[in-house]
Amino acid sequence: MLLSLLWCRLASADTVGIVGGQHGFQAPPEAAVTVWGREIVILRAPFDDLSPKDRAVASAARLLAIPKGASEYRIEAADAEEGKYQGAWIKVNGIRVLGVLRDDVDMAANESFEQYKANAIAKLKSWLAVREEQTRWPMLLKGTALSVLATVLYGATLIGMAHLARRWFARLGETPSRRRIMLGDVNLRPYLASLEIATVRLSLWGVGLGFGYLWLTFVFDQFPYSQPLAASLRGFLVEQFQKLVQGVVQAMPDLFTVALIFLLTRLVAGVVAAFFRSAESGGVQSLWLEPETARATRRILVVLIWVFALVLAYPYIPGSQTEAFKGVSVFLGLMVSLGSAGMVGQVVGGLVVVYTRAFQTGDYVKVGEHEGVVREIGVLSTKIATPRREEITIPNAVLLAATTINYSRLAKTDGAIVTTTVTIGYDAPWRQVHAMLEMAAERTQGVRAEPKPWVLQKSLSDFYPVYVLLFAIDRPEMRFIVLSELHGQIQDIFNEYGVQIMSPNFELQPDQPVLSPKQTWYASPARRETPPRGARREPGKSQAT
Structure with a gap:
């Protein structure tokens, strides 16, 4: 049987x-x-x-x-x-x-x-x-009614959470345009906003699943058939909560140590940052620390201090000895190693630029074929604004291999020297050419009176001498504008004194000088300037801008 x-x-x-x-x-x-x-x-x-x-x-x-x-x-x-x-x-x-x-x-x-x-x-x-x-109907009706009510409340809770999340994300979407959080030349605000959105979504999912767990436990508890399952769910929840509380209590000494390390590190980093900020502003004078290098030194030391603090606090972080934590640490280390292969070169390039003081923010420089004002020297790249209002980003690794010309470094005292070249035939007296070139420089706005413009005869070619006019300007970034006006003044003065501007690579000399008569200087569509171009300035006064 x-x-x-x-x-x-x-x-x-x-x-x-x-x-x-x-x-x-x-x-x-x-x-x-x-x-x-x-x-x-x-x-x-x-x-x-x-x-x-x-x-x-x-x-x-x-x-x-x-x-x-x-x-x-x-x-x-x-x-x-x-x-x-x-x-x-x-x-x-x-x-x-x-x-x-x-x-x-x-x-x-x-x-x-x-x-x-x-x-x-x-x-x-x-x-x-x-x-x-x-099998009793009163109990079944009561359990069903309570289950339906619990389901409605759970659904209303989910709808309310979704509504709050939409409002949160809408408000957060307007925040990045208000405030920037910079780390070197990187704006961290968009990344922090994305992290905040992901955190809120994850938290909402966690809260929703938690309420769902409680809802399911409540519904199961309304019917005798499923009450053991409800008791099992409650027991699991209580057991996990007890483990969590026990883990928190056991981790309190280690958490206290981590908090102490964090506070001490923050204090030390604050003192170091305050010292170097004073050096940046010139409040602290030191032979080994220049204002130009104080900012980069501050960043490096602060990062090293925090890295050292992280190494000290690592053994006290709860769960740091578990295999999962070790696996995540190895994974992050591998990702950093692979991702930092090219970044190290950029960072080193930036440090070389800063500590060699090749240029600083506001200098007018030429890097390779690019020329402009330095707007920002970042950790990974340098930004240059050209006279055509273009912003050029040059990786710092490129700066190590490129030739850099700094027009502003020596221009702070006597101005930046700018040159232009003219080739005139041998039939024009060189003294007259010198005088006319110097006069053109004197009539040009932006050219310094001191040092006085001067002319060099660079070479005596087969057909013509090569004249080089040298002059100083206060603002190197304006040199293209100054050169443009200077070239116009040279043409006007040479026409005024009857000397033709021509490089005579010829077989026969023209019968008469090739000139532009003064009465044709402002022929259409040219317009007469006010004050007219060619007005002399008083001797000894500079019209530099």
């Missing part, structure tokens, strides 16, 4: 087996008789060819087959003996539903067979009462 029960189907919960006996004998694992998620009794001993698991499956099928709707359930235990097996039958209204053996008793807990049977009967009575409760 017992073998026939093996064909009955019902899921049962198994527990870990116990190894025992002599000569390496392994006892079959114990099994629990479980119905509706409720444990009735644990079977530990085999019966003939039936293992404890087989017995548990057959017993669970018998329990589920107990007729429903009885006015009363009489449960009793009758001792029985079959061959070498001694035990008892637990009957419900005279029907055998559960067979237990004396060997099923937990000897390690000093439990008697009578206690074992009494516990099984009590749990069986409890389950039968729950099964009857599950």
